[in-house]
Amino acid sequence: MTYYFVHQYNKTMLWRRYSWPQLGWEEIKKRGRLLVIDDAEFAYIELFRRDGYTIEQWHDVTDLEKLEKGGFDVIMLDIRGVGSEISKDEGFGVLKHIRKVRPAQFVIAYSASDYDLTQLDFFRLADAVMPKSADYVDFKREVDRLLQQRFSVEYYVDRITKEIGSPSCKRIICKAIRKGNPHILSDKLNRLIEDPDVRSLILDLLQMAISIVSLAYVK
Amino acid sequence: MIYEKLLFPLPIAVGSTLIDGSLYQWPDTCRRCKKRVCIELAKTKDIGVCPFGYNYQRVTQEVIVAGVCKENYSHPTKKWRKNIKHRAVRVLESHWEKALAALENFHADLDVEIEKWKEKKKREWFETVEWQEKFLEQLRPEIEKGLFQIHDYKQLNAQIAQNINVIIEEKYEGANFDEKLKKASEQEKAIYYATKLLEEKLNVSKFLYQPEWLNESSECRRFGVHQMVMKYYKIYKEMFRSKSIEFNLAGISYNQVVANPQAASVIIHTFLDNAAKYAPKHSQVNVYVEDLPNGGVQVLVESYGPRILNDEREKIFDPAYRGRVARKVSKEGTGFGLYVSQFIAKKHFDSPIRFEQEPRETSRRGHLTRFIMVYPPCAPPCKAF
Secondary structure (H helix, E strand, C coil), X not given: CHHHHHHHHHHHHHHHHCCCCCCCHHHHHHHCEEXXXXXXXXXXXXXXXXXXXXXXXXXXXXXHHHHHCCCCCEEEECCCCCCCCCCCCCHHHHHHHHHHXXXXXXXXXXXXXXXXXXXXXXXXXXCEEEECCCCHHHXXXXXXXXXXXXXXXXXXXXXXXXXXXXXXXXXXXXXXXXXXXXXXHHXXXXXXXXXXXXXXXXXXXXXXXXXXXXXXXXX | CHHHHCCCCCCEEECCEEECCCCCCCCHHHHHCCCCHHHHHCCCCCCEEXXXXXXXXXXXXXXXXEEEEECCCCCCCHHHHHHHHHHCCEECHHHHHHHHHHXXXXXXXXXXXXHHHHHHHHHHHHCCHHHHHHHHHHCHHHHHHHHHHHHHHHHHHHXXXXXXXXXXXXHCCCCCHHXXXXXXXXXXXXXXXXXXXHHHHHHHHHHHHCXXXXXXXXXXXXXXXXXXXXXXXXXXXXXXXXXXXEEEEECCCCCEEEECHHHHHHHHHHHHHHHHHHCCCCCEEEEEEEECCCCCEEEEEEEEECCCCHHHCCHHHCCCCCCHHHHHHCCCCCCCHHHHHHHHHHHCCCCCCEEEECCCCCECCEEEEEEEEEECCECHHHCCC
């Protein structure tokens, strides 16, 4: 009898754990918007388009507002020759700005300056780093991985839990996402997290998770 | 002559040359003396006395001490004893004995030995990481210039790499890129692999210019050495094939190591690059990968190559040094590949590269040469990984 209840409980918990709505890969690919910011031609653009991705290239940061509003799911950013009007640090400055206004934005840093130790901070700020001469399949693999994460609620739940540093918060995070109300977590955040940057990152992640849930239900 | 630099206190004669001592000079009488009895008669190590009353004694086969008087030496005649009393300087018996003993222990080939000792000490110093860092520090001004050039080369290489990728991707059908690459024309493959090689070569300069990368723990990853060797096997296979060299990869390894993978790959890349440069046509290049009981992995690259002379065995890891025979065989090469590799092996892995060569030419293809690298389970800068 005890076994039966434990089994039922586990089933319920498992069901709860995996009950987040999931978008199919084709749907993700269709919805995912990719941006390349590079002053030189990025030859893989056509290959990404051929494979069904929505991608565009800017030779410089032409619409900062769109970046700040999270108009793209994954940004592939070069470090040199772009963003000089925004920052003297060029691409690094752009990335720092993105991290400030949209901390959860997915960015792949790629550069021909990957040998330069002074650029290490640029690469550290990014979610993935690619050498500029990498094969198309390598770029695609990274883009696919980040797109999967971008549209996975589990990823956000895990990441927020990790950022808060308290596994017991998982329930309240899930509740905030399910209800579509980030304020449920606000009190806890104010008590647990002192760093305003981390707080803003968590809220951004939470907002993204909520948008995915609503996206899946609309679908 | 080495004896002139010796600062020996007593006057000596080496052959027919008279050399003043640091404390006692040859008397004028001796310099004027034409008979040179001291040189003529000093056959044994017994002490003797010349017609002018000076003592002489053979110390070694070529050196005689003469031109001074030894105290307490009993001169044969009264007249001599009287004459010498006023003219000659006397050397204390104990000083005489000590000076002669020192000279007996002195080797004429000391300068050769000093050079050997200096070379040994130099080698020991060269092998320290401190010296290598100092050397790189001296290169700093050139580094700044070099970095700009590397960026341009990498930028150009990236453009070629991306475009050849697009051509192969669009032109050929296949389930994955490897299949498409197999179907590509020889020229397309050559361009593709050339970009990969160039990228690897430019990565070598990364560690040469900024060795601080080797201490960067954020660069540490867990990776399989065998997979890494496989990657290079694919890149170099075409190159070896075009030179009619048989390229074999043997052994299997499942161990994974924690280290900077780019630094680890520079070593394998250098071994293969050297093999490609020096192995003669129709010869073999063998790579053996083997797991070690401590969790590390050993990589051995074996190929025929030019003789590395005995005095060069350690110098081949010096910066900008290329073996004498190697220079004759191939004019290409900067002499930095093995230097950077050994630097990485010591500084990042704390496991220097070993090298073996068959002393005799067992084949007309050259001397069988083996370069061995042992990757430890965890590189010291990655302990926190």
